[in-house]
Amino acid sequence: MSEHSVWEDGFFKIDPECHIIGDMSSVEHFPGVQMWWRAIDGIMRPTLQGAPGDYISKFEPWEMTKSADPENILRAMDKYGVDVACILPESMMDTTGFTSRWCTNGDAWKAVQAHPDRFILNPNLSPIKRRGVKNAIWELEYWMDQGTKIFKYYSPEDTYINDPELWPFYKRAEELGAVLCLHTGFSWGPPGKSKYCYPTQVDDVARDFPELKIVAFHMGYPFTDAMNMVALGHPNVYLCLSLLVPWAVTVPYKFAHILGEAMRFVGPDRIIWGTDSAGYGLQIGAAAMGLAQFQIPDELQWKYGYLPLTDEDKRKIFGGNLGKLLGIDTTLRRGGKASEKALQGRPVETTSQVQRSAEASAPATVDRSGPPVTEEFEVVMSTPIGSINGKVITHIEGERISGVISFMGQENEFKNGVIDGNGNVTFSGEMKTPIGKMAYTSTGKMVDGKIQAVAKTKLGSIEIRSK
Numbered sequence: 001m002s003e004h005s006v007w008e009d010g011f012f013k014i015d016p017e018c019h020i021i022g023d024m025s026s027v028e029h030f031p032g033v034q035m036w037w038r039a040i041d042g043i044m045r046p047t048l049q050g051a052p053g054d055y056i057s058k059f060e061p062w063e064m065t066k067s068a069d070p071e072n073i074l075r076a077m078d079k080y081g082v083d084v085a086c087i088l089p090e091s092m093m094d095t096t097g098f099t100s101r102w103c104t105n106g107d108a109w110k111a112v113q114a115h116p117d118r119f120i121l122n123p124n125l126s127p128i129k130r131r132g133v134k135n136a137i138w139e140l141e142y143w144m145d146q147g148t149k150i151f152k153y154y155s156p157e158d159t160y161i162n163d164p165e166l167w168p169f170y171k172r173a174e175e176l177g178a179v180l181c182l183h184t185g186f187s188w189g190p191p192g193k194s195k196y197c198y199p200t201q202v203d204d205v206a207r208d209f210p211e212l213k214i215v216a217f218h219m220g221y222p223f224t225d226a227m228n229m230v231a232l233g234h235p236n237v238y239l240c241l242s243l244l245v246p247w248a249v250t251v252p253y254k255f256a257h258i259l260g261e262a263m264r265f266v267g268p269d270r271i272i273w274g275t276d277s278a279g280y281g282l283q284i285g286a287a288a289m290g291l292a293q294f295q296i297p298d299e300l301q302w303k304y305g306y307l308p309l310t311d312e313d314k315r316k317i318f319g320g321n322l323g324k325l326l327g328i329d330t331t332l333r334r335g336g337k338a339s340e341k342a343l344q345g346r347p348v349e350t351t352s353q354v355q356r357s358a359e360a361s362a363p364a365t366v367d368r369s370g371p372p373v374t375e376e377f378e379v380v381m382s383t384p385i386g387s388i389n390g391k392v393i394t395h396i397e398g399e400r401i402s403g404v405i406s407f408m409g410q411e412n413e414f415k416n417g418v419i420d421g422n423g424n425v426t427f428s429g430e431m432k433t434p435i436g437k438m439a440y441t442s443t444g445k446m447v448d449g450k451i452q453a454v455a456k457t458k459l460g461s462i463e464i465r466s467k
Helices: 031-041 044-048 070-080 105-114 133-145 164-176 200-208 224-233 252-266 281-292 298-304 311-326 337-344 351-360
Strands: 014-020 084-089 119-121 150-153 179-183 213-217 237-240 373-383 386-397 400-407 410-419 424-433 436-447 450-457 460-466
Touching (some): 014 070, 014 105, 105 119, 133 164, 213 311, 224 237, 237 311, 424 450
Parallel strands (some): 179 213
Antiparallel strands (some): 373 460, 386 400, 424 436
């Protein structure tokens, strides 16, 4: 998708699931948080396997670097022609033993206030049962009074979607005309319980509250057939493609089955696009490019009776359907030339400024003529799919450095690196991943018992930093 044409493609795009996580440094010590991130490690394989050789090269370095700054979301939206993002804070209280949230609805509200023409709030009301149904209803009413229309309930950290104790909440949401987004399918990341979000549980809620508009995030994957059957019988249930759209590029036949079956059962009027992005511009770009350029292969149209995807279908899926639910005028785009001019006025830090800053804070030169030194570092590795915990062991002898990088259950040895007296280090090797080995070259610093480096691979950059 050309940056120069995204605002002329005719597709008004609304993302119902654009996560804002916030600063997680205060909760990273919880075992549940560490368990969640370990589970996310495995997403690399199904997300990237099958990607065309030039796929990652389409993205800029900043898009593959995790950012908690809402301005980065806007930057990606501008690049890929996304008009409106529903800013959704993650609760994930089950990962902290229900002591803390990753990000509050109030934090997300502040981000929305900075760009009210591009951001709208999607409050996360989870958990409902654990904190008390009355408290959840109060918050629902509060945000409705602020003009909010869309909400999320993440049942894997709470209880079954069809738990009867939630009925007063669903009734009030229906009375207020709220659009309720439900996580369906699998939790994807423990300690969330997948048994709490099976698609058939939505059948009970949709039946007893037929006027409640329900958006099924992730289309119930991997139980998409069950989710389609639920939506078939309940016209108040909408199927959301969030998380799944990148497969339009990496495994197009798989995505064609998912979308083709949804089109068969509910048609284009109740399917909604989405990203499920969480700090990476790449996730927004992959979802936008994936659907905009996708067509169900002729072979599958013939074999399974799928209908070809028209531009009108895409207009409805990208933003038309959700726009109707939220009362958003989708005839006038929210970005384009005016937005690009505004971006041009933002100050950009030059390379010389960065260099002068680094030079000013450079540590004293270290004499490396002594005996060999072995050090071990607990590190966090920021990758295009999230943060991964790992370990780096270094062996320094004079100006030579070797060692092992351990992450995702793999040990990756490197040799013949170089380190100078200021701690500047360079080394290279191969990293073992679920999709094969990747060559990398790493540069960075090792000073004061800490390491910070960036390993460049064909799939993007991986930041390595001490905890």
